[in-house]
Amino acid sequence: MNKKINLLELCLSPDLGGLELYMVRAAKALDESMNVLSVINPSGKLEQYYQGTPYRYVTLKKKSNLVMFASARKLAQIIDEHEIDIVHLHWTKDIPIAVSAKVFSKRKPKLVQTRNMTMTRFKNDFYHRFLYRNIDLMLPVTHQVADQIRTFIPESVRPKVEVLYMGSDRPELLDPQEIDALRKELGMEDTFAVGMVGRINEAKGQHLLIEAVARINDPSVHAYFVGHEMKKGYTDQLRAMAEKLGVGERIHFLGFMKNPHHFYQACDAVVLASKRETFGLVLIEAMQVGTAVIGSNSGGVVEIIDDNETGLLFEALNSESLAEKIALLKDEPLKHRLAEAGRIKAEKVFSNEKQFEALKTILMNEKI
Structure with a gap:
């Protein structure tokens, strides 16, 4: 029997909207086939969706970009401790901390981003080239976003791109x-x-x-x-x-x-x-x-x-x-x-x- 993949679902957004709730749904949907650990912001609104459930999660305080490396090192420790194979991130602002954690960790997990946000400018400076070189796969939620990724990220550092629409839970219908x-x-x-x-x-x-x-x-x-x-x-x-x-x-x-x-x-x-x-x-x-x-x-x-x-x-x-x-x-x-x-x-x-x-x-x- 193949060993289960150890998956880390990452979303440090402090808000509560479609992006954040999609991460929760993804973590729960994948839990049967993979060993899933979610990492969320203790100051955010996602913890309520994990408390009292069997789904595993830890909180990680996200520092400002100036002192982000402390948080990135902590995330790297979580990755190594739980032998994470893949980090699946959702919030675009989490890219720097995820990439830094990958660099710091011994595991060097694959990085996959579900891309919910539009991209409107070229990402050809040294900083962005470094970031996107370390992302293995981007999953834009529409073909429009996929086209933007192909337009604005140089081919030499562009991750693989595959469109994946977001889905929605089966609703409870009222009579x-x-x-x-x-x-x-x-x-x-x-x-x-x-x-x-x-x-x-x-x-x-x-x-x-x-x-x-x-x-x-x-x-x-x-x-x-x-x-x-x-x-x-x-x-x-x-x-x-x-x-x-x-x-x-x-x-x-x-x-x-x-x-x-x-x-x-x-x-x-x-x-x-x-x-x-x-x-x-x-x-x-x-x-x-x-x-x-x-x-x-x-x-x-x-x-x-x-x-x-x-x-x-x-x-x-x-x-x-x-x-x-x-x-x-x-x-x-x-x-x-x-x-x-x-x-x-x-x-x-x-x-x-x-x-x-x-x-x-x-x-x-x-x-x-």
Whole structure:
């Protein structure tokens, strides 16, 4: 019997979003076939997903770049102590500490990065050449990101590149009575509920949805926002904006939800309005439960939504275009057609089981 691979899943991000939760899901999905150890930030929000579970993890305090080498040496000790074969990292800011740890360690593990972020400039200076020379494989989450990697990293130091979409957990589906009860609990009764899930900040485009609602001359159209406020006071700014536009009573902030799958099912449509969303896991999660989706026509979103087939695309940063797409979904037959086609595509292309099976195959390939 072949010896199990010892895999280290690394994410020292202090935030909680799709990138961070993907790391947790990857660690748990791969645990049966590999010996998995997760390394996370003690000041972050990921520990709650490990406490009380059989999944192994350790915390590592990430220092600033000036004193990063102390953390890198500690990570190297963890690598050697647990005889790690592969380090799988997710947060781009963890590349320097992962590469340094590889250099310091006796094991010299393979480094694999799931690339969630866009790349917009050449990486041809000595520092970046050193970093990318020490990464063995990059797994961009879209073909767009793969093209950027090939464009901006010199071929002489470029790691192997293989596109691997992110998947989503199989959701718990509610029955119609449960959905009605949830809509009542969330104040969605008698509304056309448009949902948005993600960090509350300008880049995610909550202001665009508020503007779109104001453009729609239909008091039944309401927007519901789920997510953490990233900058204190920004939610109040958005509320003030809604009041100024005369739609304050149609804009609702629901706070953070640990599992938003139920929320998606209570919505008539789910919107992703970011201009530069690398992928768009929110859209896939909504599609999985049979909710119609609308996304901006940029970034990785265009690899998820086939316009007017599995969802609708609007012109990025254009609230008038977004309003037009929302209004289209008031047509029930169209809404249901798009929602069902989206559900089928999500199951066929973006299921966790298929994507993590592909990830396992890649990591167990000795040619990394």
